[in-house]
Amino acid sequence: MKLGNKTNSINFKTLLYLIIFSVTILVFLMVSQTLLLKYSYEKYQTKKIKNIAKDITKYDSNEVVSELENIAYENSVCIEYYLNTNDKILYNTLMVGCGLNKNNSQINNLMKDVINSNKDMQYIKLINKSSDTKAILSGIKVSNGTIFVYSPLEDLDGASIVLKGQLLYITLIVIVLACFISFFLSNKITEPITKITKKAKELGEGNYNIEFDSSDVLEIDELANTLNHVSKDLSKIDTLRRDLMANVSHDLKTPLTMIRAYAEMVRDISYKDKDKREKDLNVIIEETERLNVLVNDILDLSKMQANADELSLEKFDLCEVIKEVMTRYEILKTTEDYKFIIEIPDKAEVNADKKKITQVIYNLINNAINYTGSDKLVIVRLKNTRKEYIFEVEDTGKGIKKEEIPYIWDKYYKKDKKHQRNVVSTGIGLSIVKEILTKHKFDYGVKSTLKKGSTFYFKIRK
Numbered sequence: 001m002k003l004g005n006k007t008n009s010i011n012f013k014t015l016l017y018l019i020i021f022s023v024t025i026l027v028f029l030m031v032s033q034t035l036l037l038k039y040s041y042e043k044y045q046t047k048k049i050k051n052i053a054k055d056i057t058k059y060d061s062n063e064v065v066s067e068l069e070n071i072a073y074e075n076s077v078c079i080e081y082y083l084n085t086n087d088k089i090l091y092n093t094l095m096v097g098c099g100l101n102k103n104n105s106q107i108n109n110l111m112k113d114v115i116n117s118n119k120d121m122q123y124i125k126l127i128n129k130s131s132d133t134k135a136i137l138s139g140i141k142v143s144n145g146t147i148f149v150y151s152p153l154e155d156l157d158g159a160s161i162v163l164k165g166q167l168l169y170i171t172l173i174v175i176v177l178a179c180f181i182s183f184f185l186s187n188k189i190t191e192p193i194t195k196i197t198k199k200a201k202e203l204g205e206g207n208y209n210i211e212f213d214s215s216d217v218l219e220i221d222e223l224a225n226t227l228n229h230v231s232k233d234l235s236k237i238d239t240l241r242r243d244l245m246a247n248v249s250h251d252l253k254t255p256l257t258m259i260r261a262y263a264e265m266v267r268d269i270s271y272k273d274k275d276k277r278e279k280d281l282n283v284i285i286e287e288t289e290r291l292n293v294l295v296n297d298i299l300d301l302s303k304m305q306a307n308a309d310e311l312s313l314e315k316f317d318l319c320e321v322i323k324e325v326m327t328r329y330e331i332l333k334t335t336e337d338y339k340f341i342i343e344i345p346d347k348a349e350v351n352a353d354k355k356k357i358t359q360v361i362y363n364l365i366n367n368a369i370n371y372t373g374s375d376k377l378v379i380v381r382l383k384n385t386r387k388e389y390i391f392e393v394e395d396t397g398k399g400i401k402k403e404e405i406p407y408i409w410d411k412y413y414k415k416d417k418k419h420q421r422n423v424v425s426t427g428i429g430l431s432i433v434k435e436i437l438t439k440h441k442f443d444y445g446v447k448s449t450l451k452k453g454s455t456f457y458f459k460i461r462k
Contacts, residue, residue, distance in 0.1 A: 014189075015182035022174040030167050042134075045151055046123065048075060049138045052149050053121055056140050064142065076151070082115065083145040099126070099135055100150045107137065114139035115146050192220050200227060208235035236407075255287035262287075311353045311439055318348040318357070318389060318460065322382060325361050329369070336376065338369065343381035348389050350460045356436045357460075361391065363429035364456050368395040373453065392457040399450040408446065409434040433458075 072079045078098035114122050126135040134153040192215035199210050208231050212224040262280045270276035332338040368378045373396035383390040409430050437444045437458050444458035
């Protein structure tokens with residue numbers, strides 16, 4: 001399908017639907033007037049005759065004669081008043097074309113049947129097949145006789161032809177109006193859509209700093225708002241992508257440079273000096289381990305995000321895990337003067353994936369070491385509440401701005417761009433923490449005060 005196909009445009013569709021709607025309404029009107037006009041007219045005339053009959057019954061025999069002429073004139077009907085004695089006619093409107101004036105045996109017989117019947121009021125539909133005419137005859141019994149009301153049903157074929165001709169002209173006028181209205185409506189609707197389309201193309205080409213304008217159409221406003229959110233999210237993703245390239249290239253390049261430099265040193269200089277050679281080889285091993293940690297973290301995070309890494313739940317003592325993790329940082333006490341305060345109970349039995357919870361604790365402590373203040377103090381505590389254990393790691397660093405807190409769990413996000421080399425930092429430690437705790441359905445978060453420090457925590461149900 002070609003995008004430029006005009007038959008798929010809003011202009012064309014609006015015009016087509018309006019024309020179809022207009023023609024449908026007009027066809028319905030033509031059919032309804034053909035089928036329902038005669039029926040509706042007969043119902044109207046019958047109702048009118050019944051109302052005349054009710055009006056006649058309101059008068060007594062003395063005043064009814066004086067009112068019959070007014071009734072006949074106002075309603076365009078002819079009336080005859082037969083007395084009970086000798087079938088004498090007391091009143092006759094003598095209207096031209098009135099069926100009561102004609103010597104019609106069918107009408108005369110029907111009138112005699114009405115006079116001789118016991119019914120006070122009768123309505124008879126008369127059909128003359130030879131002349132294809134119809135009429136309504138009503139007989140109303142009064143105290144001294146019977147009053148007949150006769151009303152012909154006019155031939156409406158001529159009126160139907162006139163109406164059809166008018167509807168044909170109306171159809172043409174409506175189609176022309178539909179074209180103008182559809183042109184106006186389509187332009188009003190397509191203008192904001194066209195603007196959104198142009199800006200969406202720019203968004204697709206990598207311009208994430210565009211703003212989609214709203215209009216007075218609800219659906220278009222919702223689309224514009226959605227695209228604005230998409231633009232902001234893509235901008236964040238693009239920033240994270242650039243940070244990823246900078247961080248990963250830095251984390252990969254530095255140890256690789258170190259490995260190459262010390263390997264060349266061993267080859268060219270220190271290969272004969274045992275102590276120097278051992279020292280250089282240890283640096284190579286440490287840098288290799290740094291690379292290994294980075295690659296493993298990336299693989300672990302990818303597995304968890306792809307739901308390929310299942311939890312292996314078991315019961316274990318969380319206090320023992322904390323003590324084991326803290327032994328890894330003993331060297332920092334002597335070499336870099338770090339201070340660790342550990343506040344944990346004697347025992348805390350939990351049910352979780354021991355390996356992954358160990359990784360969470362390790363990453364949170366690494367994060368605190370990286371960003372603690374100049375006093376190099378890190379506090380690790382485990383609170384024992386009624387229903388759960390709360391693990392906390394507190395640092396004394398600069399703290400985190402409130403608007404940055406939602407993003408610190410994102411992959412490769414760092415609240416400052418400087419790498420600290422005291423521990424391995426891959427930029428995805430908190431992302432791994434988030435994935436593991438989310439899989440466990442454990443609550444987690446951070447409390448931070450600027451210039452005072454941050455406290456990262458998670459909760460494990462007992």
